[in-house]
Amino acid sequence: MDTFESMHAAFIEKHLTSRKGERRARLERGHGFGERLLLQNVWWPVFGHFDHLHPEYEVYDRNRKSYFLDFAYLPPFGQFDLECDGYQSHIKEMDRDKFSYALNRDTFLTALGWRMLHFSFDDIKDRPEICQSLLRLAVGPYLLREKTSLTATRTEKDLLLLAWSLGRAIRPIDVSEAWKVNFRTSRKLLTGLADKGWLQPISKGTTIRYYELNKETLELLL
Numbered sequence: 719m720d721t722f723e724s725m726h727a728a729f730i731e732k733h734l735t736s737r738k739g740e741r742r743a744r745l746e747r748g749h750g751f752g753e754r755l756l757l758q759n760v761w762w763p764v765f766g767h768f769d770h771l772h773p774e775y776e777v778y779d780r781n782r783k784s785y786f787l788d789f790a791y792l793p794p795f796g797q798f799d800l801e802c803d804g805y806q807s808h809i810k811e812m813d814r815d816k817f818s819y820a821l822n823r824d825t826f827l828t829a830l831g832w833r834m835l836h837f838s839f840d841d842i843k844d845r846p847e848i849c850q851s852l853l854r855l856a857v858g859p860y861l862l863r864e865k866t867s868l869t870a871t872r873t874e875k876d877l878l879l880l881a882w883s884l885g886r887a888i889r890p891i892d893v894s895e896a897w898k899v900n901f902r903t904s905r906k907l908l909t910g911l912a913d914k915g916w917l918q919p920i921s922k923g924t925t926i927r928y929y930e931l932n933k934e935t936l937e938l939l940l
Contacts, residue, residue, distance in 0.1 A: 729768040752802040759846035804839040887928040
């Protein structure tokens with residue numbers, strides 16, 4: 719089985735080999751302890767590979783000034799920026815101009831379609847399960863939309879995404895209100911997902927009251 723250490727070494731070597739000049743130098747000096755720890759404690763436990771991931775990825779701000787993201791995740795379905803933010807360098811030593819620039823930079827990339835994911839160094843080091851959970855929540859719906867296209871109908875995909883967006887168990891009335899359909903249709907749609915194992919029906923007595931997303935569903939998609 720491939721270990722994190724061997725795969726990480728190959729991952730960095732691959733990107734070093736493909737780069738020249740400042741882009742290579744930036745990777746050599748910018749991929750430090752915090753960035754490696756983000757990969758080891760957060761990324762690797764969730765994905766187990768480095769596909770579509772680019773360390774020290776060069777982008778431009780709204781003034782065409784070049785800067786580098788810690789990691790860019792560039793799958794076919796989106797653009798994600800992953801940052802390891804230390805309190806000392808990102809908060810304590812930041813003046814007002816740098817603070818404003820950082821906010822404007824993130825907003826500009828967001829307007830261009832990037833999803834910005836910031837993780838504190840302390841959480842990465844001491845509470846990585848929090849970061850793993852947030853990473854799954856941020857990327858999971860996109861993976862769900864991409865991968866279920868081969869096995870699920872458009873209606874089933876939209877219903878799963880509705881369930882994820884609620885942040886709680888989904889009820890037939892939620893579907894009825896969101897989609898303007900009657901109760902019988904809503905219940906039939908939810909039962910269909912339950913039959914495929916994507917939802918877990920929860921009963922009270924002999925009546926099913928609501929449906930919970932199976933936690934394993936997102937894990938399998940990742």
